[in-house]
Amino acid sequence: xAGVIQSPRxxxxxxxxxxxLRCKPISGHDYLFWYRQTMMRGLELLIYFNNNVPxxxxxxxxxxxSAKMPNASFSTLKIQPSExxxxxxxxxxxxxxxxxxxxxxxxxxxxxxxxxx
Amino acid sequence: xxxxxxSPQSLIVQKGGISIINCAYENTAFDYFPWYQQFPGKGxxxxxxxxxxxxxxxxxxxxxxxxxxxxxxxxxxxxxxxGDSATYFCAASRSxxxxxxxxxxxxxxxxx
Numbered sequence: 001x002a003g004v005i006q007s008p009r010x011x012x013x014x015x016x017x018x019x020x021l022r023c024k025p026i027s028g029h030d031y032l033f034w035y036r037q038t039m040m041r042g043l044e045l046l047i048y049f050n051n052n053v054p055x056x057x058x059x060x061x062x063x064x065x066s067a068k069m070p071n072a073s074f075s076t077l078k079i080q081p082s083e084x085x086x087x088x089x090x091x092x093x094x095x096x097x098x099x100x101x102x103x104x105x106x107x108x109x110x111x112x113x114x115x116x117x
Numbered sequence: 118x119x120x121x122x123x124s125p126q127s128l129i130v131q132k133g134g135i136s137i138i139n140c141a142y143e144n145t146a147f148d149y150f151p152w153y154q155q156f157p158g159k160g161x162x163x164x165x166x167x168x169x170x171x172x173x174x175x176x177x178x179x180x181x182x183x184x185x186x187x188x189x190x191x192x193x194x195x196x197x198x199x200g201d202s203a204t205y206f207c208a209a210s211r212s213x214x215x216x217x218x219x220x221x222x223x224x225x226x227x228x229x
Binding site: 004033042043045048056091093102103104105106107108109110111 | 158160163166168206215220
């Protein structure tokens, strides 16, 4: 398996622009998580899905952030409009159903480094 | 109640030494305590994990010690190697599929 795939790996944009980050979870995994990592705040959970349905979006910082999971193999995290304080590394992770693999293990993608100028 | 505290923030150890990282939690509903290892430019990857029904788990040079009454758990890396230099995160979750609460991380440097 290729693991969790994220694109783009790096994104540089200007303040006010729309940014879309993409994630393909591991096939067969039914949980998908979006995290943000910064030096100041560490790893923060933004939102997670189970079977394509958002379960907890309490970590989404504000209405400028939105996430979708239209099918089991694809999710997007969108920031509109972007601001310099959104600069961070954004990780997608997926997890298999109960009974498959290690209990509750999350598999992380390589991340997208976002820079908003 | 959701917070997981982690110390030290950074750690420097000589090759062959023992690295010890400590974590503490407050929410007694947590039932899964993983440690993730992250190398620069990479996503975190599961290193070892424990559930509250055991007090210790060992995998190779890595050991988790768990103290349920004190609500603390720690990672011990025996015979530390330069290749172990990475950032280590402890985490906790309430039940299967629930989101993790991550500690702030410990940057470990193992000197050759």
